[in-house]
Amino acid sequence: MEAYDLNTPIDVELLLARHREANGWMQLSRAISLVENAAPLDVVIPQADRRVHCVGVTGPPGAGKSTLIGRLIAAYTETGARVGVIAIDPSSPLTGGALLGDRLRMEEYLNCSGVFVRSMANRGSRGAIAAATHNVARLLEASGSFDIIVIETVGAGQTEVSIAALADTVLLVTIPGLGDAVQTIKAGSVEVADVVVVNMADRPGAAEAARHFKLSFGRALPVLQTVAIDGRGVGELKAALDQRWEQLSCDRALDIRRSKAATAEAAWIAEEWVRACASGFDSDASATQRERVGSILKEAHTTWHD
DSSP states (O other): OOOOOOOOTOHHHHHHHHHHHHSSSHHHHHHHHHHSOOOGGGGGOOSSSSSSSSEEOOOOOTTTHHHHHHHHHHHTTTHHHHHEEEEEEEEOTTTTTOOOHHHHHTTTTTTTTOOOEEEETTTOOSSSSSHHHHHHHHHHHHHHHHSEEEEOOOOOOGGGGGGGGGGGGEEEOEEEEOOHHHHHHTTTTGGOEEEEEEOTTTSSSHHHHOOOOHHHHOOOOOOEEEBTTTTBBBHHHHHHHHHHHHHHHHHHHHHHHHHHHHHHHHHHHHHHHHHHHTTTTOOOTOOOOHHHHHHHHHHHHHHOOO
């Protein structure tokens, strides 16, 4: 097997070219592994020839996100569409490992032509997505191998607003009977949701939950009901996602959204850079906080341009 040095610049374009020539997933998987293990700043993803709808699926644990994504995979592949899935799993705070259970729950789709599922550990990243997810999603788009990309978060509650800085459409999946937990969802994910699904709609209270969400937003957006386990409502969900993509693509809305996402990512990189510079910085004990901040920013600026 060919070896790659993770400390040298990554020739992503070469790996993508090999992927297209091979017409398989091995080279793409290798490229993702390199991107995943590199610092986000060190990776340059080539511009995609064709933009692809990136859907971020978020919501509380146990809402059936993986099952619903599986049904969406089936719905899209039935039309000949190619689907790329990035499934984020939580890392153990002790070992750093992850079960990567989302891949297991989508196992029946792994051998489908035109379906690629990649599990990633969030490695303790703040929010519900892994730090490398931005670059991996852009890599999938640049590969030219997909018509839609789906990202499933770990189900971390209101911290999942981080998905809004990446996805073109945020799909919030919830279930009936959450009670007071709805307030927690409203405090975070609902604020960035573009489409809402009340899954497990065969349970009591589904219609009431859907009405509650419609009244809670203060803005118009689709609120749908599904039963992912048997596929009910998935066709309507696919139609809503397709309509959303068509609307984004018809004007500058997609450009604006992606520009804001790129700015948010740049801000995150800048924050990480300043934090790294501050970790090894020693300031005078008598210095004021303003002086400490100024010194850290000066150090960050100097090292950035070195």
